Amino acid sequence: MTSPSVPALASTLCPLCGQPNRCATEEERDTGVVAGPCWCTRMEFSAELLARVPASLKDRACICATCASQAARG
Numbered sequence: 537m538t539s540p541s542v543p544a545l546a547s548t549l550c551p552l553c554g555q556p557n558r559c560a561t562e563e564e565r566d567t568g569v570v571a572g573p574c575w576c577t578r579m580e581f582s583a584e585l586l587a588r589v590p591a592s593l594k595d596r597a598c599i600c601a602t603c604a605s606q607a608a609r610g
């Protein structure tokens with residue numbers, strides 16, 4: 537049983553796979569560049585997918601597009 541080592545305050549990293557989540561909201565905070573609404577505002581996150589996010593990262597880190605689309609495909 538292995539899990540990616542996710543830093544405690546990795547708001548820019550996906551809590552599920554540890555890759556950059558590219559959330560526009562986080563990028564805006566980092567760079568000051570407003571990239572527009574994030575793709576995640578148009579994506580549906582299922583309860584099942586959200587349940588896989590570690591409690592310590594809930595409401596802190598955005599799930600990445602890869603994990604979100606994988607879940608959407610089932």
Ligand SMILES: [Zn+2]
Pocket residue numbers: 550551552553554555599600601602603604
């Ligand atoms: Zn991911």
